[in-house]
Amino acid sequence: MEQIIFTTDSSMVLAELLRGVRHEQLFIVADKHTVGFCDKLLEKVDWIPLNVAVVDCGEENKSLNSVARIWSVLSKRGARRSSILLCVGGGMVTDMGGFAASTFKRGMRCIYVPTTLLAQVDASLGGKTGINFDGLKNEIGTFKEPERVIIDVMFLKTLPVRERMAGFAEMLKHGLLSDVEYLDRLLTCDTDEPDREEFLDLLKRSIAVKNEIVILDPLEKGVRKALNFGHTIGHAIESCSVMRHENLLHGESVALGMIAELYLSVREKGFPEEIFHRVRDFIRRYYPIYPVMGYADTLCELMSHDKKNDREGLNFTLLESVGQFSVDNYCSRELVMEALRQI
Amino acid sequence: MEQIIFTTDSSMVLAELLRGVRHEQLFIVADKHTVGFCDKLLEKVDWIPLNVAVVDCGEENKSLNSVARIWSVLSKRGARRSSILLCVGGGMVTDMGGFAASTFKRGMRCIYVPTTLLAQVDASLGGKTGINFDGLKNEIGTFKEPERVIIDVMFLKTLPVRERMAGFAEMLKHGLLSDVEYLDRLLTCDTDEPDREEFLDLLKRSIAVKNEIVILDPLEKGVRKALNFGHTIGHAIESCSVMRHENLLHGESVALGMIAELYLSVREKGFPEEIFHRVRDFIRRYYPIYPVMGYADTLCELMSHDKKNDREGLNFTLLESVGQFSVDNYCSRELVMEALRQI
Incomplete structure (x- = not known):
């Protein structure tokens, strides 16, 4: 490392x-x-x-x-x-x-x-x-x-708020991949004026979550795909936004992607609906709106190019609960469309 | 591997x-x-x-x-x-x-x-x-x-003779890096019409020499530099030839580079002169002539960009005898000029 x-x-x-x-x-x-x-x-x-x-x-x-x-x-x-x-x-x-x-x-x-x-x-x-x-x-x-x-x-x-929130999206992801207590600290953190010591602590915790996963699988053959949670749809949103010369940030795209992929997790893996709603509300409150349904076909086409795909169909990392993930789930285009509607 | x-x-x-x-x-x-x-x-x-x-x-x-x-x-x-x-x-x-x-x-x-x-x-x-x-x-x-x-x-x-001899240059290098008996087989091999079985045997031997060295040092931090024998000057000759739209092949450039680097080995490491002369005569007989002294300054400039260089001066792998190599030798520009004159 x-x-x-x-x-x-x-x-x-x-x-x-x-x-x-x-x-x-x-x-x-x-x-x-x-x-x-x-x-x-x-x-x-x-x-x-x-x-x-x-x-x-x-x-x-x-x-x-x-x-x-x-x-x-x-x-x-x-x-x-x-x-x-x-x-x-x-x-x-x-x-x-x-x-x-x-x-x-x-x-x-x-x-x-x-x-x-x-x-x-x-x-x-x-x-x-x-x-x-x-x-x-x-x-x-x-x-x-x-x-x-x-x-x-x-x-x-000196980082602009939008940039800070974009980074915070990845921390939320780390929260979803680790445990309810850490996720809760993130969702209740004062993101406008975070306490420096508290924030440094969250940041170290987040880095530790990522490192624990990377050490197990540096070349992304298995469990590292957990870190792609929110990214199959998030990357597609980001690529779409780059193509259209809009300026959605990576972390913002991932935040939106996480809403959709949490919805897939609810539908396919029984992820708790209450936590889905809390995370969705948090993201809707702090992150930009993006008209994903206007570009739904483009997004699906972009997703099919994703590196995570190793066969036909769209490949997702989904969550069974906070801290319990499952890689290589293939979802139908219809279900993905339904998930996009949640954003 | x-x-x-x-x-x-x-x-x-x-x-x-x-x-x-x-x-x-x-x-x-x-x-x-x-x-x-x-x-x-x-x-x-x-x-x-x-x-x-x-x-x-x-x-x-x-x-x-x-x-x-x-x-x-x-x-x-x-x-x-x-x-x-x-x-x-x-x-x-x-x-x-x-x-x-x-x-x-x-x-x-x-x-x-x-x-x-x-x-x-x-x-x-x-x-x-x-x-x-x-x-x-x-x-x-x-x-x-x-x-x-x-x-x-x-x-x-169906490979043209020039292409075959270009590959043969790397086999000669493997001979110089391994032992006198193998080197001797190469120098006396009928390169015009090689016996197929004999040639396949030489080829396997050559690959084994290379692999033994690569296994010890895949990222070229130490002993793998042995395989660069002939290549500091050889690469410079090749780059010079590409720049001038001449069509010297890689192996041909390396053959010429080996003459010069064997000379450096004689001067700096006491490599046996008799073997130097035999190898030089073989290369002069089977490989194209290239007017290196006409481009001596360009060649020195190109050598200074070589990946093998990690400090000032020109870095060479040199031979003490057949099979005995020494990496990271720095030679003066004057000596390199003298070596170029041997080509």
């Missing part, structure tokens, strides 16, 4: 990690927004980093073109396998930077500094790297963990 | 391996030449393969554009992780197809049918995949073995 470092001073952690590294051997990938964090992040090393690849913001730029730009900076500036690629940003930057690092000269060193809640609790952990291709999410990628993930909760102070 | 199957009837082997696979789940990558082999290769399965990605021949097409074309066929025709990518061709096709398979949905099934001697004894074995990028050989790639490598010596019957 990657080593996770919790801190409120990532510049100190980085100065420690980069001791002895020559400045020409550090490469940075960031987007146009997060590149602004880099000066502060590296203020405690005694040189100025020169090799920076800046990519455009947004899911639509998690593309082959962007990754080629990163490879090009690495190649032209003489990066080696022993050089470090420091990825500073949200899941888009860590996924794509991780992919670039895992394939450059067949693998160079890599450190993530996730700057959004979503990346801290989900994207930066577990070794999935990737880029979008032909309109499909993470169609191209590798399984490869970075050496270190530096989780600095100070980034969350 | 990948499972290697030796055969003189690959269509039978494939029919066996593909039993139970539905035709829409088989994908083929071949180049414009080797695609002609596919009908015969699949004549014993009871369906016609539909999903074929044909790439242009030649090292200059081992590119991001070509791999994007392969990904696109996979994606548009609904390939899944459980689908199979069958790579039919020389090292260019197996390296690039292997890269496409290892990154499509973070990894799909993959089978190689190497059709050249070079691919059979070297490129298809050991899990290195890759494409060229920014003029540099295999700058982007992964470590990922295919499930099976089918080695059919019947392909060698």
